[in-house]
Amino acid sequence: MKGEILFFGERLNxxxxxxxxRKVGLLLQHPYLFHSSVLANVVWTLKIRGIRGTEAxxxxxxxxxxxxxxxxxxxxxxTLSGGESQRVALAxxxxxxxxVLLLDEPTTHLDAESRRTIEQITMELHTQHGKTIIMATHxxxxxxxIARRVLHLxxx
Numbered sequence: 793m794k795g796e797i798l799f800f801g802e803r804l805n806x807x808x809x810x811x812x813x814r815k816v817g818l819l820l821q822h823p824y825l826f827h828s829s830v831l832a833n834v835v836w837t838l839k840i841r842g843i844r845g846t847e848a849x850x851x852x853x854x855x856x857x858x859x860x861x862x863x864x865x866x867x868x869x870x871t872l873s874g875g876e877s878q879r880v881a882l883a884x885x886x887x888x889x890x891x892v893l894l895l896d897e898p899t900t901h902l903d904a905e906s907r908r909t910i911e912q913i914t915m916e917l918h919t920q921h922g923k924t925i926i927m928a929t930h931x932x933x934x935x936x937x938i939a940r941r942v943l944h945l946x947x948x
């Protein structure tokens with residue numbers, strides 16, 4: 793089987809993978825948070841992209857505010873609840889303004905309020921900011937409620 797993968801109209805190859813990766817944000821089901829402050833966890837994404845100092849701090853605080861965690865900047869990220877941790881990870885994924893957001897079971901093990909927050913943020917990203925959201929979930933009702941298109945995989 794032959795073919796090619798196009799991402800925003802460009803062919804993927806080994807030479808441009810870094811530039812494509814920078815267009816994608818990733819939120820895992822069980823995100824890893826560093827043993828540092830909430831703010832440092834979000835700033836990390838910007839650091840690896842060469843954004844530092846006050847600009848990184850400003851963007852990270854804005855991302856935390858967007859996910860409802862303004863005021864959490866100084867807290868130790870490893871002491872947060874599951875929903876708070878997931879929102880820190882979402883802020884970390886969003887801070888670099890990706891074109892595509894990949895979500896792997898983003899609301900599993902979260903309470904109803906945290907689930908609604910994550911759902912609302914992802915819906916706003918798509919409807920108000922035109923972001924492409926690809927989400928894997930076992931919650932079919934959740935997918936139907938927030939998605940424009942649902943692809944159901946059965947037995948692989």
